Amino acid sequence: MFFRDIIGQTDVKQRLIHTVSGSRISHAQLFFGPQGSGALALALAYARYVHCTRRGAEEACGECPSCVKYDKLVHPDLHFVYPVALSKDVRVSTNVITEWRQAFLENPYLTLDEWFGRLEAENKQAVIGTEESGEILRKLSLTTFEGEYKIMIIWMAEKMNLQAANKLLKILEEPPDKTLFLLVTESEDQLLRTIVSRTQLVKVRRIADNDLRDALVQRHQLSADDAAKMAYQADGSYAAARLLIERDENAAFYLATFQKWMRASLKFDAQKVIASVDELASIGRERQKQFLGYSLELVRDSLVLNYGDASLVRLTGEELGFVQKFAPFVHKANGERFIDELNTAAQHIERNGSPKIIFMDLSFKLNEMLNVPKAV
Numbered sequence: 001m002f003f004r005d006i007i008g009q010t011d012v013k014q015r016l017i018h019t020v021s022g023s024r025i026s027h028a029q030l031f032f033g034p035q036g037s038g039a040l041a042l043a044l045a046y047a048r049y050v051h052c053t054r055r056g057a058e059e060a061c062g063e064c065p066s067c068v069k070y071d072k073l074v075h076p077d078l079h080f081v082y083p084v085a086l087s088k089d090v091r092v093s094t095n096v097i098t099e100w101r102q103a104f105l106e107n108p109y110l111t112l113d114e115w116f117g118r119l120e121a122e123n124k125q126a127v128i129g130t131e132e133s134g135e136i137l138r139k140l141s142l143t144t145f146e147g148e149y150k151i152m153i154i155w156m157a158e159k160m161n162l163q164a165a166n167k168l169l170k171i172l173e174e175p176p177d178k179t180l181f182l183l184v185t186e187s188e189d190q191l192l193r194t195i196v197s198r199t200q201l202v203k204v205r206r207i208a209d210n211d212l213r214d215a216l217v218q219r220h221q222l223s224a225d226d227a228a229k230m231a232y233q234a235d236g237s238y239a240a241a242r243l244l245i246e247r248d249e250n251a252a253f254y255l256a257t258f259q260k261w262m263r264a265s266l267k268f269d270a271q272k273v274i275a276s277v278d279e280l281a282s283i284g285r286e287r288q289k290q291f292l293g294y295s296l297e298l299v300r301d302s303l304v305l306n307y308g309d310a311s312l313v314r315l316t317g318e319e320l321g322f323v324q325k326f327a328p329f330v331h332k333a334n335g336e337r338f339i340d341e342l343n344t345a346a347q348h349i350e351r352n353g354s355p356k357i358i359f360m361d362l363s364f365k366l367n368e369m370l371n372v373p374k375a376v
């Protein structure tokens with residue numbers, strides 16, 4: 001992660017670079033920015049720049065021994081603290097450092113949901129627990145290897161429980177020499193006031209639409225038009241934009257699956273219903289939620305086509321062709337229930353219910369709903 005890998009955020013990058021060139025590095029800094037703005041990535045690029053032994057005026061060198069270790073996040077003076085799902089085996093961040101390195105290197109704009117997906121702990125509570133403070137002290141007591149500074153990045157600092165936060169506060173009150181704390185948060189107001197007051201604020205804004213658009217063109221080969229539309233929808237979050245891209249990539253599959261499933265449910269062809277349910281059960285929870293979201297959009301579009309301003313239906317090609325055929329089955333007598341049932345199913349998936357049972361149950365309900373006569 002280099003400054004050049006950060007999307008937009010030119011001002012804040014410049015300010016961070018100046019703290020190094022002017023030797024005004026404050027020992028505790030709070031990177032505060034909304035999800036998908038790149039606050040964590042920025043903290044990492046900054047840490048690399050601070051540690052780089054041959055840094056240029058604007059960027060780390062990429063080749064010195066420190067930079068080489070940063071490429072794998074194995075620099076001995078770089079430490080991480082992040083939320084985990086506490087269990088018998090996982091007490092502190094270090095217990096899942098391998099997963100962490102992998103997750104961040106693949107996606108420096110990682111969200112907490114994505115991180116917990118990686119840990120297969122989607123429904124567990126995300127905590128930076130009490131034992132973490134002992135671990136922080138242990139890491140700080142290690143001798144520095146090569147860097148001038150020890151750098152401790154605390155991601156999602158708002159997830160510190162009260163004991164951990166109080167202990168961190170004590171450390172920040174008597175800061176060890178040559179130690180740099182980079183706290184990263186999405187909700188500054190959930191942090192202890194006393195911690196906030198001991199840190200220098202680094203405000204990271206939503207990514208500007210133009211910057212996000214350009215990044216989508218370069219990194220995802222989108223056309224300028226598509227990228228502009230998506231950047232607008234993603235509202236300054238690269239994480240949200242990535243989800244939209246993934247959804248688009250899966251749209252053809254979702255449409256085909258939805259079509260098959262509706263046909264099977266309409267007449268309740270048991271064999272075909274079971275085939276659809278099995279297929280849906282096998283695609284994983286994230287995509288199941290995405291599929292239900294996609295289904296919801298088709299239902300809403302059908303209702304708009306029937307009762308609203310048809311020009312608001314932005315579908316084209318196969319999707320439009322399908323919705324035109326599907327729309328007569330969704331109307332005033334069942335539209336609301338359609339939306340409720342799809343939402344409920346998505347919630348049950350979210351809460352770790354059995355996908356097979358949820359989709360089978362929904363198939364029976366779809367059979368009822370699809371056969372409700374259209375009110376006159």
Ligand SMILES: [Zn+2]
Nearest residue numbers: 052061064067
């Ligand atoms: Zn370097």
